[in-house]
Amino acid sequence: xxxxxxxxxxxxxxxIVATELGKELAKKNHQVHFITYTEPVRLGELxxxxxxxxxxxxxxxxxxxxxxxxxxxxKLVDVVxxxxxxxxxxxxxxxxxxxxxxxxQILLDQNIKIPFITSLHGTDITLVGKDPSFEPVIxxxxxxxxxxxxVSKSLKKETExxxxxxxxxxxxPNFICIQDxxxxxxxxxxxxxxxxxxxxxxxISNFRKVKRIQDVxxxxxxxxxxxAVKLILVGDGPERSSLERLSRESVYSNHIYYLxxxxxxxxxxxxxxxxxxxxxxxxxxxxxxxxxxxSVPVISTKTGGIPEVVVHGExxxxxxxxxxxxxxxxxLNILSNEHQLKKFKANALKQAQKFDVKKIxxxxxxxxxxxxxxxxxx
Ligand code: GMT
Numbered sequence: 001x002x003x004x005x006x007x008x009x010x011x012x013x014x015x016i017v018a019t020e021l022g023k024e025l026a027k028k029n030h031q032v033h034f035i036t037y038t039e040p041v042r043l044g045e046l047x048x049x050x051x052x053x054x055x056x057x058x059x060x061x062x063x064x065x066x067x068x069x070x071x072x073x074x075k076l077v078d079v080v081x082x083x084x085x086x087x088x089x090x091x092x093x094x095x096x097x098x099x100x101x102x103x104x105q106i107l108l109d110q111n112i113k114i115p116f117i118t119s120l121h122g123t124d125i126t127l128v129g130k131d132p133s134f135e136p137v138i139x140x141x142x143x144x145x146x147x148x149x150x151v152s153k154s155l156k157k158e159t160e161x162x163x164x165x166x167x168x169x170x171x172x173p174n175f176i177c178i179q180d181x182x183x184x185x186x187x188x189x190x191x192x193x194x195x196x197x198x199x200x201x202x203x204i205s206n207f208r209k210v211k212r213i214q215d216v217x218x219x220x221x222x223x224x225x226x227x228a229v230k231l232i233l234v235g236d237g238p239e240r241s242s243l244e245r246l247s248r249e250s251v252y253s254n255h256i257y258y259l260x261x262x263x264x265x266x267x268x269x270x271x272x273x274x275x276x277x278x279x280x281x282x283x284x285x286x287x288x289x290x291x292x293x294x295s296v297p298v299i300s301t302k303t304g305g306i307p308e309v310v311v312h313g314e315x316x317x318x319x320x321x322x323x324x325x326x327x328x329x330x331x332l333n334i335l336s337n338e339h340q341l342k343k344f345k346a347n348a349l350k351q352a353q354k355f356d357v358k359k360i361x362x363x364x365x366x367x368x369x370x371x372x373x374x375x376x377x378x
Contacts, residue, residue, distance in 0.1 A: 001368055002031045004079055006072070006090040006100065009040035011206055011235065011261055013286035014121035016042050017151070017174050018091040024177070024361050026050045033079055037068070041263060053079050069095040069102075076103035080114050086372050088116040089364075093124040094134060097141035115146035115375035117367065120169070122155050122283025122304070125162060126210075139163045147371045152305025155283040170367060173308070174284050175360035178353055181293040183270040190271040193257060198228040199335050202272035202296070204265055204287045205279075207237025212301075215278035215324040217246055217256075219299075222328035224252045227335060231256045234268055269294035273341065274331055277306070280321055285309050288316070292352035297334060297344035299327050315344065315351035 007018035019040040022032040026049035033051045057066045090096035100116040150156040156169045205211040275291030277300040284305045288298045298316030310316040317330035
């Protein structure tokens with residue numbers, strides 16, 4: 001198949017999932033066209049069957065705002081028409097699904113038929129909570145997509161609660177290529193952060209408020225009073241400078257490292273003993289899955305799709321949102337007993353294997369085939 005993938009190309013989970021999906025489809029000999037405003041972070045070198053089309057906007061003196069959605073629409077029309085695409089797969093309703101709908105209608109006017117699939121990752125849905133004026137556009141885009149997917153049962157339920165959904169929402173969980181996350185020897189890297197074999201706690205995110213990183217710091221303070229431990233924080237975003245300020249005030253500040261955004265996180269994850277994700281909400285929690293793929297148990301919250309990803313008491317421990325004392329207690333329980341830690345690590349990898357790309361990719365391929373068939377037999 002010839003597939004156009006529209007995504008946000010930055011460090012967010014949806015961009016990572018969309019990029020990895022495209023790369024895996026290309027390996028299976030599908031032709032994949034990424035359409036977005038900058039090269040996706042995880043794309044790497046352009047391989048066989050992969051093409052990248054940049055959406056470039058320019059400032060018009062007359063417009064207060066750059067009309068990105070219209071430029072994207074025109075680009076979609078162009079790529080579908082000249083690359084003869086079979087299908088568009090857009091990640092996020094706003095503005096990608098609405099742009100895909102518009103492109104579809106323009107193409108129909110030229111007797112070209114193209115179905116589009118919308119994948120919901122959660123942020124569109126939370127956006128509406130903040131700004132209800134988006135509701136009609138998201139509602140329309142969902143209901144006019146050829147097919148819709150959500151990354152967890154929880155997100156499906158939330159979407160159905162917030163919108164007047166007439167379409168079936170297919171749950172296709174996020175995935176991971178387990179093999180890509182295994183590192184054999186990284187002692188050198190471990191010594192850099194934990195020279196005396198201290199335990200390592202890690203957190204990775206885009207440092208938005210929703211991630212509640214203050215809970216990581218508060219729990220770390222409690223844990224540090226009991227055992228020798230280091231904290232590595234990976235990522236960047238709006239909360240970083242205030243968190244760094246907070247960390248500098250801590251008596252344990254010498255044990256906290258901020259590494260900024262990294263293109264590859266497996267090096268840090270493979271030296272970690274615990275991954276912290278104390279989010280307020282998370283439609284899935286891709287970073288938790290990445291941690292488990294590196295055999296790292298997850299300390300997280302009972303919220304959104306997290307309980308579908310992390311099994312409480314097996315591959316990690318889940319607390320109520322904000323209960324950092326409980327998170328610290330759970331971490332100490334796991335870390336204070338080597339046998340227990342080993343068991344959790346093994347379970348984490350086993351749990352991650354359930355989301356291996358080999359199991360999830362065929363679900364997308366089947367959906368694509370059904371969608372194309374349904375659209376052309378309409
Ligand atoms: O979590 C973020 O801040 C980024 C966001 C995004 O839109 O890329 O992530 C969302 O999509 C990911 C991939 O499906 C999910 O793993 C994250 O849980 C989800 N984030 C939220 O729901 C807050």
